[in-house]
Amino acid sequence: MTAKLPILRIGTRGSPLALAQTHETRDRLAAAWAPLGQEGAIDIEVIKTTGDLIQDRPLAEIGGKGLFTKELDEAMLSGRIHLAVHSMKDVPTLLPDGIVLPCILPREDVRDAFISLKAASLADLPQGAVVGTSSLRRGAQILHRRPDLKVVNFRGNVQTRLRKLDEGVVDATMLAMAGLRRLGLAGHVTSALSEDDMLPAVAQGAIGITCRADDEAAHAFLAALNCPDSFVRVAAERAFLTRLDGSCRTPIAALAVLDGDHLSFRGLIVSPDGTAIHATSRSGSRSDAEAMGKDAAEELIKVAGPGFFDLIKPH
Ligand SMILES: NCc1[nH]cc(CCC(=O)O)c1CC(=O)O
Numbered sequence: 211m212t213a214k215l216p217i218l219r220i221g222t223r224g225s226p227l228a229l230a231q232t233h234e235t236r237d238r239l240a241a242a243w244a245p246l247g248q249e250g251a252i253d254i255e256v257i258k259t260t261g262d263l264i265q266d267r268p269l270a271e272i273g274g275k276g277l278f279t280k281e282l283d284e285a286m287l288s289g290r291i292h293l294a295v296h297s298m299k300d301v302p303t304l305l306p307d308g309i310v311l312p313c314i315l316p317r318e319d320v321r322d323a324f325i326s327l328k329a330a331s332l333a334d335l336p337q338g339a340v341v342g343t344s345s346l347r348r349g350a351q352i353l354h355r356r357p358d359l360k361v362v363n364f365r366g367n368v369q370t371r372l373r374k375l376d377e378g379v380v381d382a383t384m385l386a387m388a389g390l391r392r393l394g395l396a397g398h399v400t401s402a403l404s405e406d407d408m409l410p411a412v413a414q415g416a417i418g419i420t421c422r423a424d425d426e427a428a429h430a431f432l433a434a435l436n437c438p439d440s441f442v443r444v445a446a447e448r449a450f451l452t453r454l455d456g457s458c459r460t461p462i463a464a465l466a467v468l469d470g471d472h473l474s475f476r477g478l479i480v481s482p483d484g485t486a487i488h489a490t491s492r493s494g495s496r497s498d499a500e501a502m503g504k505d506a507a508e509e510l511i512k513v514a515g516p517g518f519f520d521l522i523k524p525h
Contacts, residue, residue: 216253218251218253218431219253219254219291220235220253220294221291222254222256222257222282223258223259225367226367226393227393228295229256231297235315235419236252238315242435243434255291257285257291259280260281261278262278275302278301279294279296279301282294282420283306287422292421292428293431294420294421295417295419296420297418298413298417299413299414299416301420308424309420309421310420310421311418312419312421313418313435314418314436314437314441315417315418315435315437315440316440317415317416317439317440318387318388318392319388320410321402321410322385322387322403323386323396324384324399325371325384327376328382329382329400332352332355332356332403332408335359335382337358339360339381340360341359341361341362341381342362342364342382343364344363345411346460347462348408349461349482349484351484352384352408353483354484357484368390368398384403384408386410386411387402405465409477410464410465411462412444412451413448442496443499447465449500449501449507450462450464451507452507453503454479461479462478464478464503466503471495471496472493473493473494473499475491475502477491477503477510479510479518486518488510
């Protein structure tokens, strides 16, 4: 008797990037597990999230955590899907009861891309140029480097942004290199911003896969896909974010890098206008990942003082 198909239902958002990430996940599962390679063994369920429905406002303004994950979590807890594929950047630090995150795929390029038809790099932008971004983290770090620039709110998919660049609505924009690469759109990148100019978001470029805590089959399937290096880097960065209790309104950036067993961590917080910035770094071993992130956050909380956080609390 053949197994009843599908064996596994994967939930995802419907955006082109979410689908690309889900197809990568499906292909890795099929390669690792022969039964999952059979035609029809994996079913992909597209689920709309609150974040997908609201297109015209900055996400920071909508507020609330889990804008891109809540509906997927609900579908998982009700048994409609077994796995959910997420951009780790969009996953809240606290997962709902009963849901775990045992798998991070090999991480893509962590950097932010600079895209402009007028300048080859951030430093080349003319005085007073207009940069479009809806990301407080990107806006704040840009203003820190270049206080003369004008940062305006800018959402929409890659095609929309490119059209607005073409029309001269803005002089430059920024997007994650990882998303552009996964969509085959890296050709539009003018240059990659260095981590010194633009520290990435926590977990940028990482895909994470959740399952129910009690789903043993899902755990077994995912164990073969997890990238231990990416997992430990993301763990350090998320520990930093957790301690800072980052909301979408809080410009926070962090990056952990592994060299063998040696982990280097950098993290920063910055006021939205870019004038006040506090950065720190840690160096240690892989097994200290979470402690390093947490410790770095505690230092920044102390150094910045309570006044700093009042600046960036949600209204
Ligand atoms: N917040 C949206 C989002 N979530 C993940 C990515 C890109 C892929 C990634 O960083 O893993 C993006 C778009 C962007 O920042 O350009």
